[in-house]
Amino acid sequence: MRLSEARRDLYRRLAREQGYKSRAAFKLIEADERYDIIRPGYKVIDFGAAPGGWTQVAAELAGPGGLVVALDISTIRLKEKNVVTLKLDVHDPSVVEKIGKAIGGKADVILSDLAPSVTGVWELDQTKQIDLTLRVLDLAASLLKEDGAVFCKLFEAERSQEVRDEFKRRFRSVRVVKPAASRNASSELYYYCEGLKPAAPQQG
Numbered sequence: 001m002r003l004s005e006a007r008r009d010l011y012r013r014l015a016r017e018q019g020y021k022s023r024a025a026f027k028l029i030e031a032d033e034r035y036d037i038i039r040p041g042y043k044v045i046d047f048g049a050a051p052g053g054w055t056q057v058a059a060e061l062a063g064p065g066g067l068v069v070a071l072d073i074s075t076i077r078l079k080e081k082n083v084v085t086l087k088l089d090v091h092d093p094s095v096v097e098k099i100g101k102a103i104g105g106k107a108d109v110i111l112s113d114l115a116p117s118v119t120g121v122w123e124l125d126q127t128k129q130i131d132l133t134l135r136v137l138d139l140a141a142s143l144l145k146e147d148g149a150v151f152c153k154l155f156e157a158e159r160s161q162e163v164r165d166e167f168k169r170r171f172r173s174v175r176v177v178k179p180a181a182s183r184n185a186s187s188e189l190y191y192y193c194e195g196l197k198p199a200a201p202q203q204g
């Protein structure tokens with residue numbers, strides 16, 4: 001068994017033992033231990049949330065005074081009281097309105113673990129994942145509080161520089177995170193972008 005497979009198995013077993021829906025939960029736990037991303041009382045949006053590991057972690061950290069709105073094209077089945085689920089595509093034009101209504105204002109933190117179903121054609125998968133992340137950045141302009149933060153996945157590819165430039169343009173601080181729970185061989189990285197800058201005034 002390769003080391004990356006052994007690690008995957010270990011996190012899968014840990015997730016089962018601790019009642020998390022996915023081993024991905026440990027990526028958020030690790031990043032939060034390092035950067036204190038979600039605090040009690042926070043309003044959190046979780047894009048690409050199914051089956052729900054990150055949502056469970058976010059709901060624990062935000063606590064009963066907080067709220068997590070979890071969105072995915074797939075159904076998310078969770079029992080946590082401070083979670084609202086939406087079965088919706090991030091590209092759907094009603095996303096801002098529906099999340100805004102569910103969250104009642106703006107979010108303190110946006111999470112995104114969005115990834116397309118893999119076709120096997122790497123260039124196509126990369127492009128789709130990068131487009132999903134750029135969509136999250138656009139949604140953040142409407143749904144995130146000024147000074148709020150985004151923690152998101154980004155596939156490493158030629159076009160990822162384009163996204164990193166956008167992170168830097170929109171946030172005061174951008175850090176790259178490679179959680180141990182993230183597969184060894186995979187080219188996914190996570191970015192923690194803090195301090196959403198105020199929107200630039202419209203020209204003209």
Ligand SMILES: C[S@@+](CC[C@H](N)C(=O)[O-])C[C@H]1O[C@@H](n2cnc3c(N)ncnc32)[C@H](O)[C@@H]1O
Binds near residue numbers: 049055073114132
């Ligand atoms: C890696 S999984 C997320 C795992 C999740 N963070 C967890 O902890 O369980 C990526 C998710 O992105 C979702 N997704 C992909 N494209 C989407 C889209 N256009 N709109 C909403 N969700 C999408 C997939 O359905 C999938 O559930």
